[in-house]
Amino acid sequence: METRVNQVLEKYPDAERDKLIPILQEVQESVGFISKEAVLEISQHLNLAPSKIFGVATFYNQFRFEPKGKYHILVCRGTACHVKGSAKTLEAVERELGIKAGNTTSDGLFSIEVVACLGACGLAPLVCINNEFYGHATKDKVREILKSYRNKEKEANNG
Amino acid sequence: MDKIIEKNCWSEAGTVSQELLKKLSEKDFPLKPGDDESVKKLTRETIARPVIYVGAGTCGLGAGAGATKKRIIEYLNKNKKEADIIEVGCIGLCSAEPLVDIQIPGKTRISFKNITAEKVVPLLDDIFKGIIPKDMVLGQFQSQHDQKWEEVPCLNDHPFFAPQKRWVLVNCGIVDPLSITEYVSRGGYASLFKALTKNSSEEICETVEKSGLKGRGGGGFSTGRKWKFAAGEKSEQKYLICNADEGDPGAFMDRAVIEGDPFRLLEGMVIAAYGIGASKGYIYIRAEYPLAIERLHIALKQVREFGLLGNNILGTGFSFDLQIKMGAGAFVCGEETALINSIEGKRGMPRPRPPYPAVSGLFGKPTIINNVETLSNLPFVFMKGPDYFNSFGTKNSKGTKVFALSGKVERTGLVEVEMGTTVKEIVFDIGGGIPNNKKYKAAQIGGPSGGCIPESNLDIKVDYDELKTVGAIMGSGGLVVMDEETCMVDVAKFFMDFIQKESCGKCIPCREGTKRMYEILKSITRSRKKETKEQTLDRFQGVMQLQELAEVIKSTSLCGLGQTAPNPVLSTLRWFRDEYDAHIFDRKCPAGVCKDLLTYKIVESDCKGCTLCAKKCPVGAIKGVAKAPHYIIEDKCIRCGACIEACPFGAIITE
Numbered sequence: 001m002e003t004r005v006n007q008v009l010e011k012y013p014d015a016e017r018d019k020l021i022p023i024l025q026e027v028q029e030s031v032g033f034i035s036k037e038a039v040l041e042i043s044q045h046l047n048l049a050p051s052k053i054f055g056v057a058t059f060y061n062q063f064r065f066e067p068k069g070k071y072h073i074l075v076c077r078g079t080a081c082h083v084k085g086s087a088k089t090l091e092a093v094e095r096e097l098g099i100k101a102g103n104t105t106s107d108g109l110f111s112i113e114v115v116a117c118l119g120a121c122g123l124a125p126l127v128c129i130n131n132e133f134y135g136h137a138t139k140d141k142v143r144e145i146l147k148s149y150r151n152k153e154k155e156a157n158n159g
Numbered sequence: 160m161d162k163i164i165e166k167n168c169w170s171e172a173g174t175v176s177q178e179l180l181k182k183l184s185e186k187d188f189p190l191k192p193g194d195d196e197s198v199k200k201l202t203r204e205t206i207a208r209p210v211i212y213v214g215a216g217t218c219g220l221g222a223g224a225g226a227t228k229k230r231i232i233e234y235l236n237k238n239k240k241e242a243d244i245i246e247v248g249c250i251g252l253c254s255a256e257p258l259v260d261i262q263i264p265g266k267t268r269i270s271f272k273n274i275t276a277e278k279v280v281p282l283l284d285d286i287f288k289g290i291i292p293k294d295m296v297l298g299q300f301q302s303q304h305d306q307k308w309e310e311v312p313c314l315n316d317h318p319f320f321a322p323q324k325r326w327v328l329v330n331c332g333i334v335d336p337l338s339i340t341e342y343v344s345r346g347g348y349a350s351l352f353k354a355l356t357k358n359s360s361e362e363i364c365e366t367v368e369k370s371g372l373k374g375r376g377g378g379g380f381s382t383g384r385k386w387k388f389a390a391g392e393k394s395e396q397k398y399l400i401c402n403a404d405e406g407d408p409g410a411f412m413d414r415a416v417i418e419g420d421p422f423r424l425l426e427g428m429v430i431a432a433y434g435i436g437a438s439k440g441y442i443y444i445r446a447e448y449p450l451a452i453e454r455l456h457i458a459l460k461q462v463r464e465f466g467l468l469g470n471n472i473l474g475t476g477f478s479f480d481l482q483i484k485m486g487a488g489a490f491v492c493g494e495e496t497a498l499i500n501s502i503e504g505k506r507g508m509p510r511p512r513p514p515y516p517a518v519s520g521l522f523g524k525p526t527i528i529n530n531v532e533t534l535s536n537l538p539f540v541f542m543k544g545p546d547y548f549n550s551f552g553t554k555n556s557k558g559t560k561v562f563a564l565s566g567k568v569e570r571t572g573l574v575e576v577e578m579g580t581t582v583k584e585i586v587f588d589i590g591g592g593i594p595n596n597k598k599y600k601a602a603q604i605g606g607p608s609g610g611c612i613p614e615s616n617l618d619i620k621v622d623y624d625e626l627k628t629v630g631a632i633m634g635s636g637g638l639v640v641m642d643e644e645t646c647m648v649d650v651a652k653f654f655m656d657f658i659q660k661e662s663c664g665k666c667i668p669c670r671e672g673t674k675r676m677y678e679i680l681k682s683i684t685r686s687r688k689k690e691t692k693e694q695t696l697d698r699f700q701g702v703m704q705l706q707e708l709a710e711v712i713k714s715t716s717l718c719g720l721g722q723t724a725p726n727p728v729l730s731t732l733r734w735f736r737d738e739y740d741a742h743i744f745d746r747k748c749p750a751g752v753c754k755d756l757l758t759y760k761i762v763e764s765d766c767k768g769c770t771l772c773a774k775k776c777p778v779g780a781i782k783g784v785a786k787a788p789h790y791i792i793e794d795k796c797i798r799c800g801a802c803i804e805a806c807p808f809g810a811i812i813t814e
Contacts (some may be wrong), residue, residue: 016504017505018502018503019504020504021484021504022484022485024487025446025485037502050469051782055228055344056504056505056506057504058213059489059506059507059663060487060488061487061488062446062487063487068611076408077408078408078568079408079409079565079566079603079606079607079637079639079650079654080408080565081408082408082637082653083566083567083641084335084566084567094624114573115407115447115488116406116488116490116657116661117406117407117408117410117411119217119405119410119411119445119447119448119565119638120217120218120221120253120569121253121409121410121411121565121566121637122218122253122254122411122563122564122565122571122572122573123218123253123571124565129809133217133218133221133787134216135219135221135222135256136704
């Protein structure tokens with residue numbers, strides 16, 4: 001993992017503070033989350049106190065400090081989605097997977113994240129799994145979608 | 160010319176500038192000066208074989224456009240048919256996605272709605288036989304060159320499009336967003352070329368001020384005046400930032416504009432940079448918009464290649480380059496100074512103003528921050544001239560405004576209307592009213608910082624000043640419609656939850672106050688069965704302090720987010736007091752949304768005694784014997800709703 005952090009840092013020689021957020025974003029993209037070790041590495045590279053880096057990273061919603069699941073589920077809780085019943089969608093996802101938003105299932109397959117708005121409000125309520133958008137995701141539909149991912153995973157394991 | 164515009168909700172395409180092409184030919188631009196044939200091909204005035212356009216914006220893809228496109232390719236290969244497939248952005252009618260347009264040589268282009276993968280084969284079968292499947296038609300485009308289809312309605316007459324005036328969205332959903340030649344063939348970059356070669360920086364600022372264009376991101380400050388502040392500053396380095404951090408939940412105008420017509424934004428940015436004398440720029444865009452970011456990168460590569468960005472743009476000696484900064488998800492970063500902090504790699508917290516960013520902004524240099532829609536208006540302003548732009552709209556609000564219409568409305572999507580259009584027209588004419596024969600309750604305009612428009616104010620005009628009179632704001636353009644099944648207290652609670660999470664924490668009134676307001680709202684929507692006397696007292700005290708708290712937050716917060724944070728509560732309190740009263744005094748939620756205030760009941764006459772509900776109930780709150788009506792023990796009921804889902808006879812109701 002450290003090498004992956006280093007690979008990102010190598011792309012930013014002589015970086016200054018304004019590169020901090022892009023670096024954090026790339027580390028998260030490559031590793032999946034921001035680990036303590038990564039914060040320390042970045043701190044050395046930018047010559048910036050780890051507390052400052054942690055302060056920035058925790059300020060923004062995008063950064064996570066735990067690994068995410070193989071299928072990362074974004075549940076949109078924007079206004080339009082709320083009006084169209086996204087609270088029930090979220091509840092269904094949580095119930096179906098047995099975890100709360102922000103957590104990852106113990107098998108590491110699924111993780112749930114609540115986002116403010118995915119920006120496709122015409123299709124509300126909206127769920128996004130690994131960059132794949134699912135519109136009109138009512139609680140029943142979302143159960144179907146999750147089932148299809150589970151089946152896919154089973155087939156992959158058996159095959 | 161003007162007559163055509165009156166009939167057509169799309170502004171007419173511009174004409175390609177030959178001088179520009181001459182200049183571009185130095186950089187091996189594929190479209191050569193005088194090559195009218197190619198222009199006709201690029202604007203699809205003449206086509207050699209059928210063209211199939213697939214709407215592939217984020218909403219289109221969400222509705223299944225990817226599968227649709229795959230199926231189209233399979234169909235063409237299998238049946239040995241030849242056609243060009245073009246991925247376009249979003250034309251705006253999200254509720255009809257996936258949209259597929261088909262143009263056959265010599266005939267006008269027709270748009271088909273809801274073409275999911277399984278409809279591809281029947282649609283194309285018909286098309287290649289020369290039949291138009293009427294049930295799938297959305298409408299045909301207007302064209303002067305092609306023969307009209309008989310008995311096919313025009314898109315211009317479609318209720319969704321007819322009242323619109325599409326200036327910023329003119330290309331969205333119509334052209335290939337990734338082709339610069341196509342953009343240029345429709346008159347793109349002609350405005351920039353004219354501005355750079357014929358105008359001084361001062362004239363640019365003057366023109367924009369004269370046009371009456373105001374910031375479309377919410378503030379509504381005169382764009383030209385703002386530029387003049389920065390233009391008047393002496394500094395070796397100035398910055399231009401495009402704010403595409405569309406954090407307002409329920410708004411997606413910026414995303415759609417960038418996905419559907421990225422070159423328009425880039426052209427507008429160079430014009431703005433020239434006006435204020437900036438040599439460096441940023442596009443600060445949300446990371447949640449991967450497709451928009453990808454398309455911007457592709458567009459940037461092309462404009463750099465042809466010298467439309469970078470050093471010595473179009474040989475005029477003016478240099479400007481820009482880079483994309485991905486936002487990291489913070490609502491407050493839509494605020495100018497917070498956005499600057501974020502680009503500098505700090506926590507996105509606002510700074511006190513003055514100094515204004517126009518004087519001392521990014522890295523302490525003069526900086527202008529404009530919204531995507533504002534910048535995308537510029538090519539049009541310069542194409543038509545400031546007076547033309549100024550002649551549309553109302554006294555203090557000129558031009559058009561793009562709205563993202565969503566929520567409980569028949570037709571959702573992206574609409575662009577002339578300023579001065581009423582909210583009623585947008586919701587009922589364009590949006591088609593409320594689905595399922597429900598009643599309109601309110602429209603939330605301007606997102607969490609805005610307010611709601613009740614039925615009594617539906618005739619209000621879209622105008623910066625007029626919207627303020629009813630406690631709403633223009634905002635960035637989110638318009639969420641709510642029907643009678645929406646609880647306004649719940650909506651206020653939703654917004655306060657959002658805002659208290661997004662408060663950056665700098666000012667105490669906003670940080671603590673919004674949290675307390677959220678708590679008060681939670682307490683009035685909570686069940687009171689297990690409430691102690693102290694809690695009851697707290698609850699009533701809280702309600703009495705809600706308004707006062709709101710006023711304090713409003714007047715003592717530093718930034719726009721804090722100052723407008725209590726708006727959702729103030730606005731719903733003003734227009735829907737009765738709903739608050741019902742929650743507080745009658746302990747009822749009239750809309751049936753607030754779960755804790757509902758009572759579940761079994762209608763005896765409808766219950767067949769199938770015992771399904773009793774089996775499903777997780778807490779054993781339903782009792783009864785088989786084949787006889789059951790009943791719910793209210794004290795035990797946790798209001799999970801499992802019984803309603805389980806009941807095959809619809810015998811369980813909520814009150």
